[in-house]
Amino acid sequence: MILIKKPVDTRPSEITPLPVYKKRREFIKTGLGLLATAGISPAVLATASAGYGGRKLDYSRMTEYSSKEELTDYKDITEYNNFYEFGTDKYSPAKRAKTLQTSPWSVKFSGHCEKPGSLQLEDILKPHALQERIYRLRCVEGWSMVIPWIGFPLADLLKRFQPTSQAKYVEFVTLKDAKQMPGQKSGVLDWPYVEGLRIDEAMNPLSLMAVGLYGEVLPNQNGAPLRLVVPWKYGFKSIKSIVEIRFVDKQPVSSWMRTAPSEYGFYSNVNPLVDHPRWSQKRERRIGEFFKIKTRMYNGYADEVAHLYSGMDLRKNF
Secondary structure (H helix, E strand, C coil): CCCCCCCCCCCHHHCCCHHHHHHHHHHHHHCHHHHHHHCCCHHHHHHHHCCCCCCECCCCEECCCCCCCCCCCHHHHHHCCCCHHHCCCCCHHHHHHHHCCCCCCEEEEEECECCCEEEEHHHHHCCCCCEEEEEEEECCCCEEEEEEEEEEEHHHHHHCCCECCCCCEEEEEECCCCCCCHHHHCCCCCCCCEEEEEHHHHCCCCCEEEEEECCEECCHHHCCCCEEECCCEEHHHCCCCEEEEEEECCCCCCHHHHHCCCCCCCCCECCCCCCECCECCCEEEECCCCCCEECCHHHHCHHHHHHHHCCCCCCCCC
């Protein structure tokens, strides 16, 4: 479950520095045994240790999937975003996303499954122990971040609805409401935003349903209250503010495939060997750093996901 406190206004100068955050995580990790002996809940400590100006988020622990790379600053993560529902430049979402109402929030589950229906966000979260996972997020434009997400495995959610053998793909849909999302008044995309995964991609342990970052509930501009994180794919695959999940038998046509099919394919795996038609994907710039670094195959997650694409032509299936 999520534990929340009232939000407070925080200036960038008040944001906890990265080294302090990392020391807190180490303190929590090494002190679990003492806390258990003392009868103090680690979740309480985790909640108390966060402090970035948003609503505190209770979570359990980091997992074996976490990167050991330096985290991107909270300010950069929350103020430099792609979220076209609030504008096409990187700074508009942080300025305009306050109009999004994230409570109450429900998600509809439909298609080839034994238990279709709709659930409120709190009912989606109830069975799941939240985890902290430090994932790299690589955007197709050539920039990347390292973000401490809070969430739970997508597979755990999908299994609750018992997809049938006809469910070959999973389709995700973002909220469509131009009053709350003023960027939808433009024709830059065919709204609502739609994305999809093959069923085995969706069930991979790396695929995460995120509800927070940096120890807090997701800010609106980062996809509140529920978003997908698929760390081996380009960032636009990680759909935000999800209101519907469908189990389908045919490959979904995503929003970017519909808009620019020659530039954005269904798989969208991070692959430095396949350039975007208008720029190279061989190198990337980590936000907050000056020099570019070499782009890694599958964003560095090849050991976990390369088997999903064995025998496939990765240039054709881009």
